[in-house]
Amino acid sequence: xxxxxxxxxxxxxxxxxxxxxxxxxxxxxxxxxxxxxxxxxxxxxxxxxxxxxxxxxxxxxxxxxxxxxxxxxxxxxxxxxxxxxxxxxxxxxxxxxxxxxxxxxxxxxxxxxxxxxxxxxxxxxxxxxxxxxxxxxxxxxxxxxxxxxxxxxxxxxxxxxxxxxxxxxxxxxxxxxxxxxxxxxxxxxxxxxxxxxxxxxxxxxxxxxxxxxxxxxxxxxxxxxxxxxxxxxxxxxxxxxxxxxxxxxxxxxxxxxxxxxxxxxxxxxxxxxxxxxxxxxxxxxxxxxxxxxxxxxxxxxxxxxxxxxxxxxxxxxxxxxxxxxxxxxxxxxxxxxxxxxxxxxxxxxxxxxxxxxxxxxxxxxxxxxxxxxxxxxxxxxxxxxxxxxxxxxxxxxxxxxxxxxxxxxxxxxxxxxxxxxxxxxxxxxxxxxxxxxxxxxxxxxxxxxxxxxxxxxxxxxxxxxxxxxxxxxxxxxxxxxxx
Numbered sequence: 001x002x003x004x005x006x007x008x009x010x011x012x013x014x015x016x017x018x019x020x021x022x023x024x025x026x027x028x029x030x031x032x033x034x035x036x037x038x039x040x041x042x043x044x045x046x047x048x049x050x051x052x053x054x055x056x057x058x059x060x061x062x063x064x065x066x067x068x069x070x071x072x073x074x075x076x077x078x079x080x081x082x083x084x085x086x087x088x089x090x091x092x093x094x095x096x097x098x099x100x101x102x103x104x105x106x107x108x109x110x111x112x113x114x115x116x117x118x119x120x121x122x123x124x125x126x127x128x129x130x131x132x133x134x135x136x137x138x139x140x141x142x143x144x145x146x147x148x149x150x151x152x153x154x155x156x157x158x159x160x161x162x163x164x165x166x167x168x169x170x171x172x173x174x175x176x177x178x179x180x181x182x183x184x185x186x187x188x189x190x191x192x193x194x195x196x197x198x199x200x201x202x203x204x205x206x207x208x209x210x211x212x213x214x215x216x217x218x219x220x221x222x223x224x225x226x227x228x229x230x231x232x233x234x235x236x237x238x239x240x241x242x243x244x245x246x247x248x249x250x251x252x253x254x255x256x257x258x259x260x261x262x263x264x265x266x267x268x269x270x271x272x273x274x275x276x277x278x279x280x281x282x283x284x285x286x287x288x289x290x291x292x293x294x295x296x297x298x299x300x301x302x303x304x305x306x307x308x309x310x311x312x313x314x315x316x317x318x319x320x321x322x323x324x325x326x327x328x329x330x331x332x333x334x335x336x337x338x339x340x341x342x343x344x345x346x347x348x349x350x351x352x353x354x355x356x357x358x359x360x361x362x363x364x365x366x367x368x369x370x371x372x373x374x375x376x377x378x379x380x381x382x383x384x385x386x387x388x389x390x391x392x393x394x395x396x397x398x399x400x401x402x403x404x405x406x407x408x409x410x411x412x413x414x415x416x417x418x419x420x421x422x423x424x425x426x427x428x429x430x431x432x433x434x435x436x437x438x439x440x441x442x443x444x445x446x447x448x449x450x451x452x453x454x455x456x457x458x459x460x461x462x463x464x465x466x467x468x469x470x471x472x473x474x475x476x477x478x479x480x481x482x483x
Contacts, residue, residue, distance in 0.1 A: 040065030123148035130158035205281035240264030309427035328362025340414035358382035370395035378409035
């Protein structure tokens, strides 16, 4: 048909391209960096390393890997380390330290020097031995009955004979025989201002509170049950809007009702159980943990003020015989830890404590050596060991860092530990948790290692126990002062 003929060649129109649908996500790792690789495989070459909070463009996701673009580079990352919202500088979740119950207390082992107290798996002298505790070891006591105490110490839980526990240490690192130097730092803030700044970022606790929701926020399904009526509802630490927010609840969430009271605002409020392990701490509890006066005279809890940027001036032979003996691949490595501490400005005992915890006292696969690309690598602090792929990701990090000997891992890992907090001036457990200098400078809570208000207290017992084994050390303590 001539209708379909022309005297000039028609231009062939290009079909409109279908745009690639992308999404925006953020790197969300608990520590270290996230490796971007050339392909969706843990063995693929690393293109670059992405820090927490990096914005990435996601092109596709498949089999646990995401194809992305970030920092003008393209590659693949593990999808589990991406989130749809940007993580804050504060950790998204508190450190997974075991809860310390309200009715627990600290006691100390009292045996002859050179002897040990057996911690057993059950309250019986015929039960298997879980650990041997040296004189003056601090233990957390959970209960006592029939001459036995259920305790935890140095990462172990078991039973010991109550007759070998005392309420105070006969000789603590706080008085003798090591050298103790105390200093005070004034941050120009009131304690109440510090509390306000922490409440603004929802400081967390594993403590249980009575929690209340306003009457119109719940639909009763029985006399003891109800469901949340809509979204945006929050529960408070008392019956009225003047109480702090303990946490949020979601639409249609089922709640157990405990009581009904008249609130300060004229509404009725229901006391409910929200069944959450971690909640927003009360202002009173935040203030208690912020106030150095509550801890500075305690022989154990005062260790949250020990300067982690200064050497403990240890005796290597003493550390090897009393602390590292029988500790797997860490045995005999006191001089290496001391070298690492001197090189990067980290307290030697802090490094040893960290390594003992992360390596299962020198016996974990990462500590004893993992083969990567034909080379054995070591990782003594669990750096880069992400949940679910701890061995492989930790080993790959060690390979990239060149940690091909235990000594290289101890010294090289110390640099990583120093960079995050200690070398920036947050060189006590207290300052790692609360960062009073940052609050003073910026007027808000920033760069805090954990959200758990009890985090610093929960870390100190192991460090105290290591010091208590030694006769020779320096202990530099820095205590914050508030107006």
